[in-house]
Amino acid sequence: MIRVWAVVSGVLGVLAAGAGVAGLIAKPDAVVWAAAPLNRSVVVIPPQVFAMDGVQQIVVDADAPMETLMGRPSDAYAWIRGETSVVVRGLSSWETVDLLAPGLYRNEGDEPSTDIWRRDYASIGTSTLRPEDVPAGLVVIVASQDRSALGTVSIELRRDPGFGWAWPVISAGAVLAALSLVLFAWLWLDLGPSRADESPTKAASTKASSTKAATKAASKDESREDEPKPSRRARRLAREAEETPPRRGRAATKGAKSGDGEGDDS
């Protein structure tokens, strides 16, 4: 019975650990970057985008120096009527930013006033915006100062990738495998002699010394299906033992050993 438990726990442990490891391998990244090329000189980032779950930062890059402007939505949307802009609408996938490109407007080349902006600052290379740095409800506009096309907009997102069960399953599998090893070790070291008598495995491992034991086992096996059946060789030896008087000697002992050994395998 202990051997059954050892085998079952070992198999379950390996399966569980394997499933957990497979889960860890298959688990999507918790932090992802979605991006999209802008191809226009002005990008508008509405407050709803900053309020999306998991947004860590939004980065706009360009070769030309940029100005970053923050203002009330009514002001910002009135201001961009004079610009060829693109609006960030959210995500179209975990890898791609969803953009809306309104119709083209002719830029008069004027240098617009910055009076309406709550904040404005210049940057070179990238403009990095974190939600905590943008006052709630404000629209952010990033524009290249020479009105050349911006590079890309990227959004860093933190998400729940699932597979939270992987580590617990791995742990449970490890525990089961360890338990299995302990049971096998127990059996191997014969730490439970009283139980060994109850167990066919134990009986085999105690190296029963007479051929009769094997013979009895072989003859009873036919009526008791729940006990291991001796092999043909064991049965043959048993018949020979019945037909010829037992001799003290190596053959009987050898045969018993051999029969026991094969019986173990069955």
Place this chain on the structure above:
Amino acid sequence: MVVAASALLALAACEIPLPAPSVTPSVEQPGALLEPQSTEIIRDTLSRIASADAASDPKLLAPRVGGDAADVRAAEYAVAKAGGDKPDALPPTMLAVYGPTGSEWPRTLVAIATAADDTLTPVVLWWVQDDPRSPYELREWAHMLPGAIIPAMPSQTIGDEQLSLDAEGFSMTPREAIERYADLLTEGEPEEATFAPDTYRERMFAARKALAAAAKGRNGTYQDTIDARVDEAVVLLTAEGSALVLLPVTVTSAFTVPGAQLSLPAADKALLAGTLSDRVVHHYRDFVVLSVPKDASLLPSVVAADHHLVDVTLKVAS
């Protein structure tokens, strides 16, 4: 094992729901012009005025000073060059600043500057932004009248609500107040007072009386033409529920004495183009701030006004 791994991969292939921009956060401070913004506008305006004053060059006023304010300043430079009064002092310290709210244009910024010295009163300055891409431009200024009080206004974080000229809930609509005050300036004091006394019209009536008498003594005429520019007027709702009306007024004063050879003070000559004969016309760009109370039992009053000479011509049309 293979089955388990396949199931996991199938699970991994399932889409994690994309976050959607569904929440629209509200703006914490709805005012259209917060204190840091207005401070920068005022600083830039006064800086440009200082530069223009130093060079007596009105071109340096742009783009922060425009409209009547630029014309008035240019006239002041010309008068000062001719030996007349120096340009009005516009102190840099503000007693109060009132910013706009809402999402419409044009927008208004009003500031009250401290008095330049003990002999003067605080100055009301009025900026206008015509559209979102234009700068706030100083369009008018006027000194407060002695004893006048400007009603409390909402803070900049909330902003001043701009009303229509026909808004009700006051002792009269702002449009009626403008029309009645323009009539008052044109026709003189009525028998029954419709506005609280103010020194602006008292001085105008006193000058009119003297000049009319001088012209009449030589069979000439003197006529003031008052044009209250209603279309440019702005009405702000005060914190106490009254209306503050910002009103540009054009005043044209024509003095004619047939057959005479008129003469002018040196300061006025600086603004005259041409050779003076028997007719001279003074053009003024005034700025009047009216307070229209909520309580019908109270009279509307003028809280600030200045009479700014901008041009002197030989004909009525400048």
